Amino acid sequence: MTNATVKILVVDDEAPIRKLLDVGLSSQGFVIHGAHNAHAAIELAAADVPDLALLDLGLPDMGGHELLAQWRAENVPFPILILSSRTDEAGIVKALELGADDYVTKPFGMNELVARIRVALRHRLQTQGENPTFQAGDLVVDLVRRIVKVRGQEVKMTPKEYDILRLLVQHSGRVLTHRFLLDKVWGETTDVQYLRVYVRQLRQKIEESPDQPRYILTETGVGYRLAEIA
Numbered sequence: 001m002t003n004a005t006v007k008i009l010v011v012d013d014e015a016p017i018r019k020l021l022d023v024g025l026s027s028q029g030f031v032i033h034g035a036h037n038a039h040a041a042i043e044l045a046a047a048d049v050p051d052l053a054l055l056d057l058g059l060p061d062m063g064g065h066e067l068l069a070q071w072r073a074e075n076v077p078f079p080i081l082i083l084s085s086r087t088d089e090a091g092i093v094k095a096l097e098l099g100a101d102d103y104v105t106k107p108f109g110m111n112e113l114v115a116r117i118r119v120a121l122r123h124r125l126q127t128q129g130e131n132p133t134f135q136a137g138d139l140v141v142d143l144v145r146r147i148v149k150v151r152g153q154e155v156k157m158t159p160k161e162y163d164i165l166r167l168l169v170q171h172s173g174r175v176l177t178h179r180f181l182l183d184k185v186w187g188e189t190t191d192v193q194y195l196r197v198y199v200r201q202l203r204q205k206i207e208e209s210p211d212q213p214r215y216i217l218t219e220t221g222v223g224y225r226l227a228e229i230a
Contacts, residue, residue, distance in 0.1 A: 005051075007032075007050045009078075011038070011056060045071075045076065064095070068080060068100060079120035080100050092221075102119070136172065143170075161201055167181060172228050175225045178192045
């Protein structure tokens with residue numbers, strides 16, 4: 001899929017933001033359609049299904065969370081990226097838990113946004129099932145044999161450490177919320193401090209500089225993301 005065939009639906013009530021995204025993303029070869037409110041977005045998406053939607057949470061006629069929940073209940077096939085203010089951590093977490101694929105905070109850089117769009121589209125196009133081997137920089141994870149190597153050396157992990165890393169690998173490039181990781185690894189929403197302890201242990205094992213991680217990145221107040229490194 002080339003950029004010229006990718007249709008992006010921008011849902012934002014601020015005309016300057018829609019204009020900025022139209023100009024910036026069109027220059028990258030994407031085809032942009034704009035909607036100033038939720039109802040216009042619903043009509044546009046029904047008439048011509050986009051490949052991806054950029055959704056602002058502060059819409060005038062229906063909350064962005066409500067539209068997101070409606071689209072996910074309808075099993076729409078396109079990824080949804082949230083546009084949110086930098087201080088709205090609670091809104092971001094709620095959106096991710098409702099099924100958003102990722103988020104970008106305002107003000108955002110166009111290069112960052114395009115990179116997030118490409119990650120979301122790549123995940124959409126992946127066939128079902130796990131790629132048996134994942135590699136990012138010097139980190140190699142064999143998901144079949146459950147072997148982790150860093151700079152060619154095998155790294156021993158506890159079951160919980162491996163489970164956290166496996167989830168991050170399966171969703172590489174995308175942010176996973178604290179609650180999602182806790183539910184998947186512990187089977188319940190327990191104290192987030194447990195998660196922080198295990199992430200710190202993981203970084204000690206796979207990062208060259210644990211205090212300045214390259215792989216497991218912290219999304220402050222939201223969760224963690226595994227960086228996609230060539």
